[in-house]
Amino acid sequence: MKIQNYWCCIALCIFFSISCSTTQKVVMDPVTVSANAPGANIYRGSYPRLTDIIHTKLDLKFDWDSAYVKGKAFIQAKPWFYSSDSVILNAKGFKVEQVALLLKDESLKPLKYTYDRKKLRISLDKVYTRDEKYTLYIQYVAMPDKLKVGEDINSSGDRGFYFINPRGKETDKPRQFWTQGETESNSAWFPTIDGPQEKMTQEISLTVPDSMVTLSNGILDFSSDNGDGTRTDTWRQEQPHSTYLTMVAAGKFDIVKDSWKGKEVSYYMEPAFAKNARLIFGKTPGMIEFFSNKTGVPYPWEKYSQIVVRDFQGGAMENTTATVLFERMNMTKEQYLDESYEDIISHELFHHWFGDLVTAESWANLPLNESFATYGEYLWNEHKYGRDHADQYGWKDLQTYLTSTQGKDADVIRFNYADRDQMFDAVSYQKGGRILHMLRKTVGDEAFFKSLHLYLTRNAYKTAEIDDLRMAFEEVTGEDLNWFFNQWFLASGHPVLKIDTRYDAAAKKVIVSVVQQQDLSKVPLYRLPMAIDIYVSGNTERKEVVADKQSQNFSFDVPAEPELVNVDAEKYLLATKKEAKTLSQNIFQYTHAPLFMDRLEALQALEKMPAEKAARETMIKALDDKNWELRLRAVNFIPKLNDEEKAGLYDKVKSMAVNDGRSYVRAGAVAILKKVFQSRDNRAVLEKVQSDKAPSVQNALAEK
Structure with a gap:
């Protein structure tokens, strides 16, 4: 799942997403949950598996006026x-009308049960062994709008099923419904077993007005006209997935269809926005191809749909084969000039391998879902736009x-964790994604992707925990990787590094000092493999070292004083680094070191030296950097230049306002024209800019 945050750079709103879930869950009427005190005696392990749901069949009708779900559930199960x-099922706020055992002749045998509005406890007709299956029949009415916050559910974001404008009284909003199951909200509209550990196949029939289209997991098996202005669509998914990934949705949508290797790839959008569906979602088949090739596991589901709904609780949700997305995806061509939201699309799609195919067995192991989906964004950016672009968003x-x-x-x-929703944070998403990048750099690309392939194939359609990932990597690499997993996945915090370099001319040696300054009573002493690039006399030599002590010196024979010693040359360490470089070293790093992070670190240092002419000249040079983030940084530095x-x-700024390839940079240039060059005659260039449809540029034009 992807939840949105917004990061603004002056008036330009440089937007970037921070998950699913990027990463606090956005909900209404929150219940305050205090974090645990250090040393709190709480253990949130995997849920015990007492009953195994094999298949769930639902027949659902809807009372739009009351916002009720009228359901009949057939649940095939057995003891684990x-x-x-x-058997105990989760069922929140139902009116339970009948509970019975479905017999072989299709007749129903009533069963005794008790119900406390949260759990349905059913007495079976006999003792069943793990080799014996039975099918429960439950007739019920789910009333998600009547669930009481603080009593039935933690927040109104846990209602599971959402009717949008159910009575049609809001003239500016369509009638829709959609569901959101993560974490444990699907039991608010059908009886099931909550938690990521429970996997099942399913069949869902939805009876809706003829004017609506429906979507659920799997494929549309058949559709029946009921002759009364309604239609019943039956969706079937033959492959097992976790119960929280079950979804249904309906409304007036146009369906724009693509395909990937004979499988349907479809985009559900309101008619007013569907003309832009291919612009917004058209890269999806290419993403499926890329992720299939990268993991060595072809897309494992029957189809892939994406549906844009109103009033969604977060950014998007990776329901198996049917991702639900928030209404900001209802974009115009003009809005697309600023933000494509490809990060959301790639994030939710990569979940179909990491999260849907192989699911974290407990919420404590959620990073097995969310860290991978976040890293999926990096992998797609790297593949489609190059490492420089990917590193920019990795830095964010x-x-x-x-x-x-x-x-x-x-x-x-x-x-x-005190509450499972606390798992949906920057640690599970962004930190976890950066850890996976370090793991990739540690073992190498070939081993990294071969290990992912093993992990996915070994655990396909099942659940996993962090040790399953470690063992896959150890089997492929032949190395003990406990040190990596213990310090990064099973601990908190990050290294705080003080880095100093000096050249001993007499001994002709470069000495690099690395001190780990993090609080070792709370944070590990890290083992940090890293590269050090030494630039001297037109040559670059790479040294591979491992920093694994609190204070450590590394010395290298170097014939002359280097122009630059670039520590963490791959720029992949998840760390806070304190390192002082001279003016000339920063300029050399910007000019000669190859990576986005090299240039960013150099510009960050040079920005603090506006009195130095050479620093200003390098900032001016950055106006032509290949990366838009760095061009924008250089544009924003212009007020610190001298008048000459x-x-x-x-003329350069005028050209950038019209011609730069990134709308945010054009907007930044417009802001500089109006602020720094307000005494000039800007009428001609601003008239040209009027034709720029990007909202960020139009906002810059409108600023006083």
């Missing part, structure tokens, strides 16, 4: 291991984690 004469993920205020000090895999330098850039 130990013989049992009873790192900043999201480093600047987060809630849960930052929590373990990545954590068993002591500003005057020399007037």
Whole structure:
């Protein structure tokens, strides 16, 4: 799941997403949950498996005026291991009308049960062994709007089933319904077993007005005209998935269809926006192809649909084969110039391998879902737009984690959360994604993706915990990787590194000092493999080292004083780094080091040296950087230049306002024209800019 945050750079709103779930869950009427005190005696392990749901068949009708779900559920189940004469199902706020056993002749045998508005406890007709299946029949009415916050559910974001404008009284909003099951909200509209551990196949029949289209998991098996202005659509999914991933939706949508290797890929959008469906979602088949090839596991489900609904609780949700997305995806072509939301699309799609195909067996192991989906964004960016672009957004993920205020000090895999929704944070998403990037750099690309392939195939359609991932990597690499998983996945915090370099001319040696300054009473002493690039006399030599002590010196024979010693040359460490470089070293790094992070770190240092002419000249050079983030940074530096330098850039800024390839940079240039060059005659260029349809540019034009 993907939840949205917004990061604004002046008036330009440089937007980036921070999950599913990017990453606090956005809900209404929240119930305050205090974080656990250090050392709290709480353990949130995997739920015990007493009953195994094999298949659920639902027949659903809807009372739109009352916002009720009228359901008939047929649940095929068996004891998990130990013989049992009873079953407990989660069912929130139902009116239970009938509970029975479905016999072989299709007749119903009533069963005794008790119900407390949360759990339905059913006495079976006999003791069943794990080799014996039975089918329950439950007739009920679910009333999600009547669930009481603080009594039946934690918040109104846990209602599970949402009617949008059910009585049709809101003229600016269509009638729809949609569901949101994560974490444990699907039991608010059908009886089931909550939690990620329970997997089942399913068949769902939806009776809706003829004017509506429906969507659910799997494929549309058949559709029946009822002759009364309604239609019943039956959706079937033959592959097992977790109960929280079950979804239904209906409304007036146009369906725009693509395909991937004979499988349907479809986009459900309101008619007014469907003309832009291919613009917004058209890269999906390419993403499916890429992720299939990268993991070595072809897309494992029957179809893939994406539906844009109104008033969704977050950014998007990766329901198996049927992702639900928030209404910001109802974009115009103009809005698409600013934000494509490809990160959301790739995030939810990658979940169909990591989260849907292989599911975290407990909420404590949620990063097995969300860290991978977040890293899926990086992988797609790298493939489609190159490493420079991917590293830009990887850096934003790192900043999201480093600047987060809630849960930052929590373990990545954590068993002591006070509430499961606390797992949906910058640790599970952004930090976890950066950890996976470090793991990739540690073992190498070939081993990384071969290990993912093993993990996915070994655990397909099942659940997993963090040790399953570790063992897959150990089997492929032949190495003990406990050190990596223990310090990164099973601990909290991150390294705080003080880095110093000096050249001993007499000994002709470079000495690199690395000190780990994090609080070792709370945070591990890390083992940090890293590369050090030494630039000297036109040559670059890479040294591979491992920093695994609190204070450590590394020395290298170097014939002359280097122009630059670039520590963490791959720029992949999840760490706070304190390192002082000279003016000339930062300029050399910007000019010669190859990565986005090299150039960013250099510009961040040079921005703090506006009195230095050489620093200003390098910032001016960055106006032509290939990365838009760095061009924008250079544009925003222009007010710190002297009058002569500003005057020399007037034509450049005018050109950027009209011609730069990124709308946010064009908007930044417009803002500079109006602020720095307000005494100039800007009428001609601003008239040209009027034709720029990007909202960020139009907002910059409108600013006083």
